[in-house]
Amino acid sequence: MPTTITVCTTCRQPAVREDKERTPCGEAMLDSVLRAADEVSGVEVRGVPCLMGCEHGCNVAISADGKLAYVLGSFEPGEESASALVQYAAGHAESDTGVVPFKQWPQGVKGHFVARIPPLD
Numbered sequence: 146m147p148t149t150i151t152v153c154t155t156c157r158q159p160a161v162r163e164d165k166e167r168t169p170c171g172e173a174m175l176d177s178v179l180r181a182a183d184e185v186s187g188v189e190v191r192g193v194p195c196l197m198g199c200e201h202g203c204n205v206a207i208s209a210d211g212k213l214a215y216v217l218g219s220f221e222p223g224e225e226s227a228s229a230l231v232q233y234a235a236g237h238a239e240s241d242t243g244v245v246p247f248k249q250w251p252q253g254v255k256g257h258f259v260a261r262i263p264p265l266d
């Protein structure tokens with residue numbers, strides 16, 4: 146069962162939110178995560194508009210059927226954050242429950258967790 150990284154494509158970081166001329170960071174985040182996940186087994190990536198966490202973009206969700214899901218935010222798009230997210234998602238995919246042991250968390254996800262959502266019974 147793959148783990149999916151869902152990237153908000155319409156996120157704007159707080160500093161540029163009012164500047165409608167600036168491209169949303171979400172599309173850049175999606176591109177970064179797609180590149181980082183290329184050829185990583187067990188991890189899929191998709192983009193969707195707005196995860197309703199607009200105050201702390203860029204936002205992503207990590208989920209899989211029957212496992213804990215996580216929402217993370219306040220990312221800068223780029224190779225470093227994308228690589229950390231994909232590494233975390235690969236651990237999520239390997240876990241039976243979605244719990245990735247803290248010692249396996251890449252540094253780049255620490256401090257970015259917004260919510261943990263239990264699976265449906």
Ligand code: FES
Nearest residue numbers: 153156196198199
């Ligand atoms: S625009 Fe990204 S969470 Fe709303």
